[in-house]
Amino acid sequence: MPQQVTIPTVFDDPEFWYKIDVDYEEARRLVQTEEDEDDSTLGEDSQSETDTDEEDSEDSEGPESFGGALLEVFIRRKKRVIEDKYGSVNEFKQRVLTADDDDARRLLNEVYVEYIWIQNQEGEVFESDDDDPTELDLVDDEENLVQETINDEFDLLWPGQPTIGKEVDDGEIVARRYLQTKPVVVRKYEESFEVRGRQSDRKKVVTRLRSDDNLQEQQPEPAEEPIVGKVENLLVEDNEEFRVVGVDFAESELPENSRLRVKNERSIYRDIHSLRNENLVSFDGISEVNKLYLKDIRHGGKFRVELTHGVDGVEFELKTNHKLDEQRSRFKQGFTAVTGIEFEKIYEYGSQDEEYLFNRILAERGTAYENYYEELSDEVQDVLEGNVDTTGNALIGTEVEEFKTCSQCSEKNPASESECEECGAEDFSESVEETVVEVNETSVATYIQNRLDEISPTHPKRDFSGWNVGDRKMGDRKIVETSFSLTDSEGRRTTSSYQEVDVVPHGNHPRPGTVNDYLLQCVYVTYGQSASADDEGYGRLPLYDIITADSLDALIGNALHNAIVGVKDRLISKASEAHEETGEYYGLVDELGPMHENKDELEEIYDPSNDSYFEKHLFYLLKRLYSQTERWGRIGEREADGVLIVPEEDPSDYYVATYDAKLSHREGGYDLGSEEEDQATRYILTEDEREAIENKTGDDGLSAHLLISQNFDEDDFSRIAGHVQENILTYTDGEAPNQKLVFMEFRAVVELYELLNEYWWALRDARIRGKFDSYVIDELNNEQTVDGESFVHFDSDSVANVRENLIGRLERYDRDQLEYYPE
Incomplete structure (x- = not known):
C-alpha cells in the first residue's frame, strides 16, 4: 500500500489564505462540482473522529484536491515571481504540498510578499545605524500596525489589529478585514531598507520612520550638469536600447496653453519634430515635460519615467508596476547609458524655466525663493519688488520664521507651539528656520489694473471700443472690472453689444463662488498654485505673461473672447441641470396634487x-x-x-x-x-x-x-x-x-x-x-x-x-x- 502524504494544516486555516488575498470559499467552489459527482463527503465538518477507516481513506484525498484548488487561486498573476524563484509553477506547487506546515506557510508568504513588492512603485529608502538591519523593530507598542517578519529579507506591515477581523453569519465568513487592506512591504539590505506599498498605506509607516533618530532617509544627490539638452536629444533621436512612444507636456504653445499628450506605439519622433516646427511645444526648459513613455527594444516591456518637479529641481523617477527588480535595474542602466540622465539625482532648473520658477515662488514656497529668486530676470524682479510705476507696492514679501515638524502627521507648526495644531501630538522635530513668502493679493490686483489701463484689446474676429477699467471688491478680495462695446462681424450679420468682464486674480486661493453663481464673464489671472489650473469656461491670463509680454493687446483680447464664449458653455450645463431638477419638481406636483398638502416632498427640491x-x-x-x-x-x-x-x-x-x-x-x-x-x-x-x-x-x-x-x-x-x-x-x-x-x-x-x-x-x-x-x-x-x-x-x-x-x-x-x- 503506497505511503500516504500528509497535507500541511495550513490548508485548513481560512484566515491565513484570506490574508494572502485568496478567497477560501472560491477555492471550495472550484472542487464542489467534482465532489458532488463522486458523492464525496470530503471536508464536511459533521464527520466525527470515529468514522470508518474507509472514510478516512477517502478523506486523505480530499484535502489534497482542495489544497490544489487553493494553490490555483493563489498563483493567479504570480507566475512571473514563482518561475523566477522556483523555475516552474508545478515545482512550487509540489514543494508546498509536500512541505511541513511551517515551511508551507513560509513558501506561500515569500511568493506573496515578492508579488506585492513588484506590484508597487519604488519607495523610500532608509539607512539604519543598527548593525543588523534584518532585526528592525519598525512598530511602536502604541501604533496600530502589525509587523510580520517573512524572512531575513522581507517584512510585512499590516494596518489594523494583530488578528484578522471577520464577521461570521450562520457559519459563513461574511466580512474580512484583509480583503480591504494591503500590507506595506519592507525589504532589508546590508545597510539600508526600502518601503513599498500603496501611498495611503505607506504614508503612516514612512512618517513613523522619518521620526526615528536612528534612521536616515536617502535623498537624491544634486547633479551639476545641465539637463535641457539631454531631454531634447531623448525626444528627437532614436537609439538601440528603447523607443520613446509617448510624452506628456505640462503645457503647450496652443492658444490656451493646453496640456498635451503625444503617444504612438510605433514612436513619436516625427510627431515631435512636426510640433516643434509649428512652435506648439518647446524644449527651452524642462518644466514643460511631465512624463515619458518608453518601450524596451532589447528585452521587451513598457516603462514610464515621470519628471517630479520640486523646489530643488527635477528628479527622474521610474514608475512601473509588475516588473522584477532585475528588469527595473536593467532598464535604468540602459536609460542612463543612452541619455546620460541618472535616476536618484536632482537636476536644477535653468533660466529657461523662469515661468515655472516664478510660479513656484508665488506659490509661497520659501525654498524656491531661496534657491531661484536670483535666477529671475531683472524685469520680473522689479515688478515683484514694486520698483516699476505700475505696481505701487511690492507683490511679494518675505520673512524668516522658525518651524518644527510633527512626528506623527508631518504637519509644520510654529516653534512656540507645545502640541500639533493638526493632530494634537506633542512630539516634534528640532526647530528650523525657513523663509516664508507672502503674496500681496491687493498689490497684484492693482498691478493688473494699471497694466490693463494702458492697453487696447484686439481680436481677429471682434472689435473692441469704449475700453474702460476699474476695480471693486468681490468678497474680501480686490478684482478688476472691465467694460467695453463689442462688435462682431460674421458673414452678412454685424452685431454690437455692451460687455462687462471681471478680471480676477486667482493665485493661491479657491475661485470665488460668486463668479459661477452669477454666471459672470470672467478672466482668471493665474499664478502660484493656480498656474496649472483648468480654466475651461473662463478666460485665462498668466500673470507671468502680463509682466513679460512685449504687447498685451492681443493677449487680453483673446482672454476676453474666451470669457465671453466660455460663459455660454457654463450656462448650457447649468441650465440643463436646472431643467432636470424642475422636471422632477413638476413631476411631483402633477403626481401628488395640492402643494400645501405635500410640502414635505416638494421642499426636498425647493x-x-x-x-x-x-x-x-x-x-x-x-x-x-x-x-x-x-x-x-x-x-x-x-x-x-x-x-x-x-x-x-x-x-x-x-x-x-x-x-x-x-x-x-x-x-x-x-x-x-x-x-x-x-x-x-x-x-x-x-x-x-x-x-x-x-x-x-x-x-x-x-x-x-x-x-x-x-x-x-x-x-x-x-x-x-x-x-x-x-x-x-x-x-x-x-x-x-x-x-x-x-x-x-x-x-x-x-x-x-x-x-x-x-x-x-x-x-x-x-x-x-x-x-x-x-x-x-x-x-x-x-x-x-x-x-x-x-x-x-x-x-x-x-x-x-x-x-x-x-x-x-x-x-x-x-x-x-x-x-x-x-x-
Whole structure:
C-alpha cells in the first residue's frame, strides 16, 4: 500500500489564505462540482473522529484536491515571481504540498510578499545605524500596525489589529478585514531598507520612520550638469536600447496653453519634430515635460519615467508596476547609458524655466525663493519688488520664521507651539528656520489694473471700443472690472453689444463662488498654485505673461473672447441641470396634487426657507433664453433678484424688466402683501436700476417688473397691480407709470426653455430668432384688466401662443433655407 502524504494544516486555516488575498470559499467552489459527482463527503465538518477507516481513506484525498484548488487561486498573476524563484509553477506547487506546515506557510508568504513588492512603485529608502538591519523593530507598542517578519529579507506591515477581523453569519465568513487592506512591504539590505506599498498605506509607516533618530532617509544627490539638452536629444533621436512612444507636456504653445499628450506605439519622433516646427511645444526648459513613455527594444516591456518637479529641481523617477527588480535595474542602466540622465539625482532648473520658477515662488514656497529668486530676470524682479510705476507696492514679501515638524502627521507648526495644531501630538522635530513668502493679493490686483489701463484689446474676429477699467471688491478680495462695446462681424450679420468682464486674480486661493453663481464673464489671472489650473469656461491670463509680454493687446483680447464664449458653455450645463431638477419638481406636483398638502416632498427640491436654490435655477433658465439677463440680488443690497433683457427687432431697442423670484407652498399661493408691493414700486422707480440697465443696453427705459412664482393666487393680481400703481402715482406726483407689472408663472419659464430646445435648429437663424423674441415680448406686453386694474399674466397659454406663432413662421421656409449665424 503506497505511503500516504500528509497535507500541511495550513490548508485548513481560512484566515491565513484570506490574508494572502485568496478567497477560501472560491477555492471550495472550484472542487464542489467534482465532489458532488463522486458523492464525496470530503471536508464536511459533521464527520466525527470515529468514522470508518474507509472514510478516512477517502478523506486523505480530499484535502489534497482542495489544497490544489487553493494553490490555483493563489498563483493567479504570480507566475512571473514563482518561475523566477522556483523555475516552474508545478515545482512550487509540489514543494508546498509536500512541505511541513511551517515551511508551507513560509513558501506561500515569500511568493506573496515578492508579488506585492513588484506590484508597487519604488519607495523610500532608509539607512539604519543598527548593525543588523534584518532585526528592525519598525512598530511602536502604541501604533496600530502589525509587523510580520517573512524572512531575513522581507517584512510585512499590516494596518489594523494583530488578528484578522471577520464577521461570521450562520457559519459563513461574511466580512474580512484583509480583503480591504494591503500590507506595506519592507525589504532589508546590508545597510539600508526600502518601503513599498500603496501611498495611503505607506504614508503612516514612512512618517513613523522619518521620526526615528536612528534612521536616515536617502535623498537624491544634486547633479551639476545641465539637463535641457539631454531631454531634447531623448525626444528627437532614436537609439538601440528603447523607443520613446509617448510624452506628456505640462503645457503647450496652443492658444490656451493646453496640456498635451503625444503617444504612438510605433514612436513619436516625427510627431515631435512636426510640433516643434509649428512652435506648439518647446524644449527651452524642462518644466514643460511631465512624463515619458518608453518601450524596451532589447528585452521587451513598457516603462514610464515621470519628471517630479520640486523646489530643488527635477528628479527622474521610474514608475512601473509588475516588473522584477532585475528588469527595473536593467532598464535604468540602459536609460542612463543612452541619455546620460541618472535616476536618484536632482537636476536644477535653468533660466529657461523662469515661468515655472516664478510660479513656484508665488506659490509661497520659501525654498524656491531661496534657491531661484536670483535666477529671475531683472524685469520680473522689479515688478515683484514694486520698483516699476505700475505696481505701487511690492507683490511679494518675505520673512524668516522658525518651524518644527510633527512626528506623527508631518504637519509644520510654529516653534512656540507645545502640541500639533493638526493632530494634537506633542512630539516634534528640532526647530528650523525657513523663509516664508507672502503674496500681496491687493498689490497684484492693482498691478493688473494699471497694466490693463494702458492697453487696447484686439481680436481677429471682434472689435473692441469704449475700453474702460476699474476695480471693486468681490468678497474680501480686490478684482478688476472691465467694460467695453463689442462688435462682431460674421458673414452678412454685424452685431454690437455692451460687455462687462471681471478680471480676477486667482493665485493661491479657491475661485470665488460668486463668479459661477452669477454666471459672470470672467478672466482668471493665474499664478502660484493656480498656474496649472483648468480654466475651461473662463478666460485665462498668466500673470507671468502680463509682466513679460512685449504687447498685451492681443493677449487680453483673446482672454476676453474666451470669457465671453466660455460663459455660454457654463450656462448650457447649468441650465440643463436646472431643467432636470424642475422636471422632477413638476413631476411631483402633477403626481401628488395640492402643494400645501405635500410640502414635505416638494421642499426636498425647493425649500422656501432657503430659496436661493430656486432663484438660481430660475436665473439659469432665463439666461439660457436671453444671454444678457443678469442675476442681481446681492447680499446687503436693496435690489431686484435680476434683470431680464430681451432684444427687440430694432437692434437698438430692448425689452428690459427687473424680476423677483417668489417661492411658496402655502395654501392660497404666495403671500403677496404690502412688502412685495413696496419692492415692486421701488424697483420700477429707483435710479440705481436705471443706471445699471443703461450701461447694459444704452437705454434707461424699464419695460416692466416681473414677479415670478410657481404658486400664484390669480385673485391677488388686480389688488397688487392697483396698489403698485397707487404707490407710483404718490411718488411721481400723479404721473402715470409706463411700466407694466407682470405675474410670470415659473412653469411657463420652464416651457419656454423647452420650446427653445425643441426648435434650436431653427432659432439659430437670425430672422427666426428675431421673430421668436418679438412673440415673447408681445405676450409680456399683453395686458388684461380686472376690476379696473391692468397687469400681465404670463402663463402656459402665453407660451402656447409663442409656439403657435413660431410654427406659423417656420412654415414659410424650407429647412434648408434657414441660415446659421454664430453668436
